[in-house]
Amino acid sequence: MRSLTVALALGLMLFPLPQAHAGKVASVKQAVKEKCSKEIPIDILLASVVRAYDCQPNQEVTIASCKIKCLKGDSGNVVGQ
């Protein structure tokens, strides 16, 4: 069982599971970095993903004392956006 666990751990490190919101965490991190030139801890980042996306487009959202624009998309309102 131990070897199985080790194999699972190595497997996860080498071939990480596809993340359900792949790209969203990075987007929040990038938005904060661009707006306020700061790196935010991973725990705050993870807790902020929903807030950064579950909002009205163009609304300001505060993430770790940094105000960024809501990252929610426009639902195809502009063709080819």
Added chain:
Amino acid sequence: MSSDSNAGIFLCARAAIFARPAMQSVFLVPVVLLAVAPSANADDTASKLDSLNDRVTELEATQALHTVRFSGVFINRFEAFTTTYGVPGEAKDKDRLTTFSTYLALNLDFDISERLKLYTTLAMSKFWQNDGRNEYAGNWQASEGGSFGYAGSTPRIDRAYLAYTFSFPLTLAIGRMPTNNGVPINQLDGLVREGTYPRFAYNAIFDGIAAIFDFSRYLPRGHSLKFRAFYTPNINIDNADRTRQLTDGTVKVDSNTPQYAILAEYSTTRLSPIFDTLSFYYMFYQYSNFYNAGTNTPATPDAAPNNPTDSAIGNMLYLGLEGIGHIGLNASLSVLLYRDTSTTLDNCESSTTLSKAYLLNVNQRLDFIFTGSVIGFELIKTDPTFYLDEWTYLTVIPFYSSPASQGVHVFASVPLGAKLRARVGWYRLHSDPYSYVGFSSSIESDDNSFYVQLRLGF
């Protein structure tokens, strides 16, 4: 590993399970890494990890299959509209309308694959306790107006298009596209752009094919350049028999009359000492031999045709400045230059008109008083020959589409929570008589409209 450590792993694992999906995989790796450390009860930990792995895999599989995104807009309006109208120099008539209305649009977007997406919108608009209206004279107007004609609670499909994005900067789209509600409509509520064509080029829904070239990735950071090309032909066909051409008197109307549009968009955020964003759009559109159904009733067989055809060229310019002086001040100017040649179907009469029209929008975000609130005004001036395909609007007053007009609109918009927004505004419009082939009016009018609107975006 101590029992405290095991408890920590278990709590962490539970957090991963019950957290939002975004966190699950991120949590899983450290959980597993902690788990591989020497442990007195390794079998117990491994069992929990197996269970955890199964549950996370299940959640991720569900998430991977969850390719539908749901959103929508729900608007309720009150509008008190008065119009005084009549032939100049004669006694005037006056109409007063006090209306309540509801508009609902439900968006269902499907991520077929990473590059292929299907966008749909099902919508309706209605006045309260009023159903079954039809304000469209022709089939093409009904198509361009979609659900916005206050026809009642029967929903219509206002959006149904497929978009494929290539790895190089090209997106192809086909279907019924959101060419309505363009800039600067969104600024009335402090929102991001909500439609493709600028409103002063077209505020109507078109079916067709589009190619979008996005060259932004080749430009320095902060600059954006896009070209959107549209082919939106008008299909004419007999109303009752799909194997027959549409006929107006002695003339058989072409089944397919072409219509094109090219929209070039440039924007930059690299003028930081002056503005947040500068946007410049240029749109060219053209249609040929467009059969203007609905202008008159088609003539009976063997009689002279009743309806004209139009061939037009439009040049539309939009200059938008956002965040002027970094105090939340926005301003935009829309200019439409339009040339139309209207011809009777039997080519007996032809007339060419040139027109120009201007729409100025100035608004100020008042984030320093109440976050998200906006106040502003619009000014409009149109030539007697002005024409705008404006079919997807919810106001009673025809503020943006009246020829020979000057008008003002003042408005204030405040958010009520995160997704609800109220707007109050007042329109005033004066229109003079006008006359050109196809459309004419000997009436002058003075319109006033006060409205309150509650908008939910979700």
